[in-house]
Amino acid sequence: MPPLAIRAYTATTALGRGREAQATALRERRSGLRRNDFAALAAGEAPLDCWIGRVDGLEHVQLPADLAPWDSRNNRLAWLALQHDGVEAAIAAMINRYGAARVAVVVGTSTSSIGASEEAYARLERGTDGTGQIPVDLARPLVHTPHSLGDFVRAATGLQGPCVTVATACSSSAKVFAQAARLIGAGLADAALVGGVDTLCGSVLFGFNALQLVAAEPCRPFDAERSGLSLGEAGGFAVLERATTDDNGLCLRGYGESSDAHHMSTPHPDGLGARLAMRDALARAGIAAAEVGYLNLHGTATPANDAVEAAAVAALFPDTLHAGSTKGWTGHTLGAAGIVESVIALLALEHGELPGTLHSARADPACGPQIRFDNAQARGLRYAMNNSFGFGGNNCSLVFGRA
Template sequence: MSRFDVAVTGIGMVTPAGVGTAASWSTILSGEPAAATDPVLAGLPVDFSCRVPGFDARAVLGGKLAWRTERYTHLALAAAREAVADAGLDPSTWDGARVGVVIGNALGGTGTVEAQHDVFREEGAEGVSPMLIPMTMTSMVAGYTAMDLAATGPNLVTATACASGATAIGIARELLRGGKCDVVLAGGAEASLTPLIVNTFAKMGALSRRRDEPARASRPFDADRDGFVQAEGAAILVLERVADARARQAPVRACISGFGASADAHHATQPDPSGTGVRQSIDMALADAGLGPDEIDHVNAHGTSTPLNDVTEARALRHLFGGRPAVTSVKGVTGHSLGAAGAIEAACTVLAVQHGVVPPTANLERQDPEIDIDVVAGSPRTLPITAAISSSFGFGGQNAVLVVSAVPSG
C-alpha cells in the first residue's frame, strides 16, 4: 500500500491552556501549568484539576443549545466551529453527505448523570429530566456536532479510553482513504471533572496527591512524579485529501501520514511493562507512513506523569529510536484530559511540525534516571521537523499512534 497523506487544514482547541488554538498553543509553549485548586472538588482527597478557563457555553453556543447539551459536547462544538472556520470551509455551502465526523470520548456526560441521580434520590422518578439520555450518551458528541455543522456523512464516536482522540483521527484518515468522505472533522472531547469520577481515579492511585502545590503536580518523566492531574478539553482537526485541499487553495498545516493501533492484552489499568504493545503500535504507524525510526524528529509522548506509564513509554521510545528524537509531554501544562488527550496532543504535534518548535515538558526538574530519552524541558526547542509521532495509550491496554509529517512538496 502506498503512503497516504491526509491534509490538516483546520484546528480547533478548547483546553485548560486556553480557549482557542492560539491561546492554547501559546500557553503550552510557555510551559505554564494549568492545574489549580478546584472548588467543585472541595473536601476530596484530590481537590485540584485542570479546567478550561473562562469558557461560557451560553455565550459561545447560545442559551438553548447550551441548555440541551452537556459540557463535553459544549467543548467539542466550540472546537469544531473553530476548526471549520480555520479551514476556510462553510457548512452552508458544502456537500454535507461527503462530510464525516469522528470524535473520541471516554466517559460521556458524567456531570449530568451525577446531578440527575441526586434528583432521582431526592425528588423521585418524576423529577428526572427527559434530556438525561441524549445529554449523556457518548454517541451524542458526534451527533450534535453533525447537527451543528450540517455534516450528514459517516458519524462515529471512538471509545478507546485515553487513546480515543488519536483513534478518532486514525479512523477519519481511513474514511478519506476509502473514499467515503471528502472532509472529516476528527478529534476528541472530555469533561468529567466531577466529584465521583475524580475521587474514583484518586482511589485507584492514579492521581497526584500534591494538594499543597497543584501547579507542580503534573510532572511527566520527572523523578518526583506521583500521578496525573485530571483535565477536561477538546480538539478537532479538519482532515482532507491533500489534492482536494490544494484544489481549493487551502493552507495545509501538516499531514497525518500514518496510524497504528494495538492492544496490550495485559491488565485493565496498567500498561504492559515490557512495552510490547506500545512498540507494536509505533511500528505499525511507521510502516503505514513508509518511514523508518531514524526519520522521526519529534515525539509527542503520552507522558501521563504516572510512575509506571512514563518509564514503560520511555523504554519503548529508547528501544525504537535511541536518544535522537526530541520528546515532550504537554500534560505537564494541560493535565490529562482522558478521551480528548490524544486529539489535543495530535493538534500540538501538527503545530510543532508546522512551526518547527517543540514545547517544553512543564515541571521537569530532575529527569528520572530510568528515563533515557531526550526530553525537552525549560523552554521550547526550535528545530526542523520533517516527521513526528503522537502517542496515546489507555485503560484496557488500548494504544494509538499517529505519524504527523511536513507538507509534501509538489
C-alpha cells in the same frame, strides 16, 4: 498510506481557547493547572486535594436554542472549541466541495456527558411512592448516552456523513484520525471532521483517585519522584481530506494502533502495545524512526506508565529525538488527550518550537536521552508524532508531516 491534508485544527484547554493560546503558554512554560476547585455534585464531598486543568467559562456558555436538548458541560466545550481557528469555515468548504453526506464526523470521548447524568441522580425528585424521578430539566435522553458528543457535533455542524463516537479511554481522540483515514480510504467519505472532548466530573476525579493515580501536586511526567497524574478537560477538532499533488501543507502521514489487552488499567510491562503502535505508524508513513524530530509522549506521570513508555521510546528512536510530555501544561484530558496533543505536535511541526516537559526536574534513571525536560527548542522538523495510550491496552500513535 496516502496523506490526508489537515485543512484546519484547533484546541481549547486550561491554557485558553484556540491554537495561539496553546502555543503561547507552551513557549512561556506557563501551566494551566490550578488547585482543584471543581466540586462534583454526585460525590457530595469537598473537592479532592489535587490539581486540575479546568477550562474557564464553561458554566456560562449557552448553546443556540435548536441545540439546547444537548446541553451539558461536555457539549458546551465541544461548541466552544468549534468556534476557533477556521474550523467552521473549513467544514463549510468541505460541504461545498463534497456535500454534507460525504463528510464524516469521528469524535472521541472517555466519559461523554456523564457529568449531566451524575447531576440528574444527585437531584432525583422523590415521588409519593418513594421512587425517584429525574428532574425535568435533565430528562433529556440525548445527553445520557456515550454517543452524545458525536450526535451533538453532527447536529451543530450540519454534517450528514458517517458519524462515529470512539471511546477507548485515553487514546479515543487519537484513534479518530485512524478511523477517518479508513473511512476515506474505503470510499465511505471524502472528508472528515475529527476531534475529541472530555470534561471534569465526579466519576473522573473520584474514579482515578480510587485507582490511586491522582497526585496531590502538579503532575511531573518522567520525574524520578513523580506520584501520579493531574486531570484536565479539553476539546479540539481537525478537518481532514485527501491531499492533492499541489499540497505542501500539514497532513496526517501515518497511524498505528494496537490492543495488547494486558490489563484493565496497567500497561504491558515490556511496552508491547506501545512499540507495536509506534512501529506501525512509522511503517504506514513510510519513514524511519530517525526522521522524526518531535514526539509528544503520552507521559501521564504515573510511575508504571511513564517507565514503560520511556523504555519503548528508547528502544525505537535515536538519542537525537526531542520527546516530552505536555500534561504538565494541560493536565491529562483523557478522551481529549489525543486531539490536544496532536494539535501540539502540529504546532511544533508548523512553527519549529519543540516543548520540553513542565514541572519535572530530575529524570527517572529509566528514561533515555530522548526525553527532554528543558525549555522549548527551535528546530525545523520534517515529521512529528503523538502517542496516546488508553486503558485495556488501547494504543495509538500518529505521524504528522507535510504532503
